[in-house]
Amino acid sequence: MSSHEQALVSLLSQLALSLDGAVLGVALAYAAVRSLLKFTATSSSLRKIRKAPSLKVSDLRSILTVDDDSSEGQSHPSDQSIVVVRGTVEAKSAVDPNWKNFKPNVLVSQESGDKAVVIQRTQTCIYNEWKGVFGWTSDLRALFARSWREQESTSLRTVPFVLVEGYGWSPDFVVVNVDGSRHCLPLTTVYHQLQPINASPYTFLQALFGHEYPVGMLDEVKILPLGKDITAVGLCSVKNGIPEIKSCKDLPYFLSDMTKDQMIVDLAFRSKVLLWSGFALSSLSIGILGYAVVRNWSRWKEWRQHRQLQQHRQATSNDAASQIAAEEETGDVPDGELCVICLMRRRRSAFDPCGHLVCCQSCAISVERESTPKCPVCRQEIRKSLRIYDS
Known part of the structure; x- marks a missing residue:
């Protein structure tokens, strides 16, 4: 098999197996319908020639x-x-x-x-x-x-x-x-x-x-x-x-x-082949389409659950951040306890492993989400931030 034939076979196989075989199932269903239509026409011709x-x-x-x-x-x-x-x-x-x-x-x-x-x-x-x-x-x-x-x-x-x-x-x-x-x-x-x-x-x-x-x-x-x-x-x-x-x-x-008897034998054989091939193709297409429907339905449900969970987490984090910001912004904050980044909120988060308590919770989360998070004071790479509560 030449290179372009191999490329064509690979392209057709990927297309047929896409959507968990749904394309292949539709193609087999089309072939089954064509086979049954040909069986109907062949059976009609067989009856006419017999009569x-x-x-x-x-x-x-x-x-x-x-x-x-x-x-x-x-x-x-x-x-x-x-x-x-x-x-x-x-x-x-x-x-x-x-x-x-x-x-x-x-x-x-x-x-x-x-x-x-x-x-x-x-x-x-x-x-x-x-x-x-x-x-x-x-x-x-x-x-x-x-x-x-x-x-x-x-x-x-x-x-x-x-x-x-x-x-x-x-x-x-x-x-x-x-x-x-x-x-x-x-x-x-x-x-x-x-x-x-x-x-x-x-x-x-x-x-x-x-x-x-x-x-x-x-x-x-x-x-x-x-x-x-x-x-x-x-x-x-x-x-x-x-x-x-x-x-x-x-x-x-x-x-x-061919004679009339030979035509009848040939048409009878054709009709049997078309009938059984239609049944086989239709059964195979129903199985493949059923499998594809179940798989895609499960994937859609998983995606929907994952989407809802992400939305819930995002809403929860937004509520927590807004609550923390509201708590931190209430009252007067001395200059020595202001966040070194925003200079608006109280210092509440310490970085691990350096241990510097220099940022508020919101700024610490922003620093932690960077590709290479570093402490804004000592520039040491950090692993996470810890929320510090007053006793």
């Missing part, structure tokens, strides 16, 4: 009702239902002759030559981590800007595609609508290469002063190949007499390699 019928492409029309009075032959929004369809990826032009006249047939990967309907290319710029000669400032940047060391750009190309069942002159198919979907696609990596970047004079200056500079470009191409069997889970409807399926934002899957 969703698993159909063939040829059986989709039997569960969808089409509005015959509509000029476009579309189904009502209320008729849309969640279905699970297993089919083979094929370009729309393979089943719709009219579409060939306007769009290209398929996409072809330039690196491998494989034919596909979706091509995703990701380029990631990789930076170095050398501090350089004057690179002490890079440690500060690394604590707060470590994610900036990789700059990623992703481009996505797609053509309309369908899921077909069987091949022939008129195979049954369902159109896949990926517009507005943020679900991950079951893409296959066909090209993965790391290309070094040549250094320049400007790169040398960046390295000299500790600035990060690019050292390589990671190029990755993923495709959705033709002929791949995938499962589509989403809302199905009929448009222009053709079944169409689109993603449902409440479901974690849209296009996947």
Whole structure:
């Protein structure tokens, strides 16, 4: 572990354990709430997928009702239902002759030559981590800007595609609508290469002063190949007499390699993990927060008692000092018995160990509170003052 990582871990641990672990307890409570919310969403998705019928492409029309009075032959929004369809990826032009006249047939990967309907290319710029000669400032940047060391750009190309069942002159198919979907696609990596970047004079200056500079470009191409069997889970409807399926934002899957049974098993496992982790985190957070509350409450009570005791002592000392001053100031005091400091009150306190009786009680207390208390007559260091009473 590097020095800046150790500093970051130390800072986070001190922050988490502050206030007797109250910050850590709040963080665990937040994680528990997030876990339980995810469990609720996952359980809802599990129920929906369990209830969703698993159909063939040829059986989709039997569960969808089409509005015959509509000029476009579309189904009502209320008729849309969640279905699970297993089919083979094929370009729309393979089943719709009219579409060939306007769009290209398929996409072809330039690196491998494989034919596909979706091509995703990701380029990631990789930076170095050398501090350089004057690179002490890079440690500060690394604590707060470590994610900036990789700059990623992703481009996505797609053509309309369908899921077909069987091949022939008129195979049954369902159109896949990926517009507005943020679900991950079951893409296959066909090209993965790391290309070094040549250094320049400007790169040398960046390295000299500790600035990060690019050292390589990671190029990755993923495709959705033709002929791949995938499962589509989403809302199905009929448009222009053709079944169409689109993603449902409440479901974690849209296009996947898994079957319906595998999805159910995966979601059931996720829900159990989220549920028990939520219970564990919530129990741990309640214990830590309870401990922090008790500790801080005890500290507050101790501080309050200490504060009240200090106020009581201060009030008592002030009353005693005022009473002593009143007693000492009553009557006439001969010149030989006046305090050598204030020259107003009678000499009442003797210093230990010199034994000089030259100060009143108030001035003796002031001398005693000094950092290096000394007798005002012999300048000898004193340990304390003693109140002298007349018999």
